Amino acid sequence: MDKSAHSLVIKLYRARRALPRASASPILALLVAACVTLQTYCVPRAAAQTAVDLELVIAVDVSLSMDLDEQRLQRDGYVAAFRDAEIHKAIASGGHARIAVTYMEWAGPASQSVVIPWTVLDGPATAIAFADKLEAQPISRTRLTSISAALKFSQDLFAGSGAKGIRRVIDVSGDGPNNAGEPVVPVRDELVAGGIVINGLPVMLHTAVSTTFDISDLDQYYGNCVIGGTGAFMVPVSELKEFASAIRRKLLLEISGLGSPARIIPAQNSPPAEGYDCLTGEKRWRWYFDRIPN
Numbered sequence: 001m002d003k004s005a006h007s008l009v010i011k012l013y014r015a016r017r018a019l020p021r022a023s024a025s026p027i028l029a030l031l032v033a034a035c036v037t038l039q040t041y042c043v044p045r046a047a048a049q050t051a052v053d054l055e056l057v058i059a060v061d062v063s064l065s066m067d068l069d070e071q072r073l074q075r076d077g078y079v080a081a082f083r084d085a086e087i088h089k090a091i092a093s094g095g096h097a098r099i100a101v102t103y104m105e106w107a108g109p110a111s112q113s114v115v116i117p118w119t120v121l122d123g124p125a126t127a128i129a130f131a132d133k134l135e136a137q138p139i140s141r142t143r144l145t146s147i148s149a150a151l152k153f154s155q156d157l158f159a160g161s162g163a164k165g166i167r168r169v170i171d172v173s174g175d176g177p178n179n180a181g182e183p184v185v186p187v188r189d190e191l192v193a194g195g196i197v198i199n200g201l202p203v204m205l206h207t208a209v210s211t212t213f214d215i216s217d218l219d220q221y222y223g224n225c226v227i228g229g230t231g232a233f234m235v236p237v238s239e240l241k242e243f244a245s246a247i248r249r250k251l252l253l254e255i256s257g258l259g260s261p262a263r264i265i266p267a268q269n270s271p272p273a274e275g276y277d278c279l280t281g282e283k284r285w286r287w288y289f290d291r292i293p294n
Helices: 003-018 021-042 068-082 085-092 124-136 147-160 184-193 218-226 240-256 280-290
Strands: 050-061 099-106 112-121 163-174 196-202
Touching: 050 068, 050 147, 050 240, 068 124, 068 240, 085 124, 085 240, 099 147, 099 163, 112 124, 112 147, 147 163, 147 184, 147 196, 163 218, 163 240, 184 196, 184 218, 196 218, 196 240
Parallel strands: 050 099, 050 163, 163 196
Antiparallel strands: 099 112
C-alpha cells in the first residue's frame, strides 16, 4: 500500500474511534469496506507464475551473411528438434517436467523480433505444436551483427515469460563476431552476473579463412567473448549437414541441465584468453568504412 492510501486508512480509523459507541458499527463497516478496496487497488499482487525447470530464449542470427538456404536449414533444425522424442524425454526428466521457451531472430542493433512468444512445453503435444508454429513462420533477413543487442533483448524477454524457472538460458547462434551496437563482453558479463547462462552455436560455414567481415576462429571468439555462466558451452557448426544434429545436441544439453565437458566455461565472467581481441568485429567494420571514399 502506498503512503497516501495508508494515511487515508489511519484517518478513517481515528474518525471511527472519535464517534460515540452507538454510531460505531456503521462507521466500522465503512472502514472495513474502505480498507478492502484500498488493499485491492493499492497493494500489487504477485502475478501467478508457472514453475518450470528452464526458461530458454532461442536467439537466432538472421543477418545477410547467411544465405536463405542456410537460414532455412537452421530453422528446420530447431523444428526437427522439438519434434524429437529424445527432446520430449529430456523435458519430462526435470523436476517440474516442463520448460518455457521463446524463439527470436536478430541481426543489427535495431533488428530483433519474437517469432514464437513464450510457450510452456510439458510433453510431446505442446513441443510438436511449438515446432509446427515455428515451421509456418517466415524467416527474416537483415543487415549487421549485434550479438550485444540480441543478448540485451533476450534478457528483457525473461521479464515477460510468465514462468519461474530453476535455470534461465539464452541459446544464441551466429555466423560472425559482434560488429555493431555495444561491445559484447560487458553485456555478456552483466547477464551472467544476473544468473543467466549464455550458450553458443557458432556457425562456421564461411570462415575457412578470415575475410573483411568473417573470422576463421569464430568458435574461439564465442568461447572468449560471448558464452558465459555456470556450465556454459557451445556447439560449433562447420558443415551444412551438421545443423540438425548440432541443434538437437545443444537443446538436449540445455534442457537436461548438462554441460558439454569439452566446451564448458568453468567460471562466471571468465576474462578473454590473453591476447584475444573481442573487438575484432567492430575493428573490421571500422577498417572497411574508413576505406570507402567520401
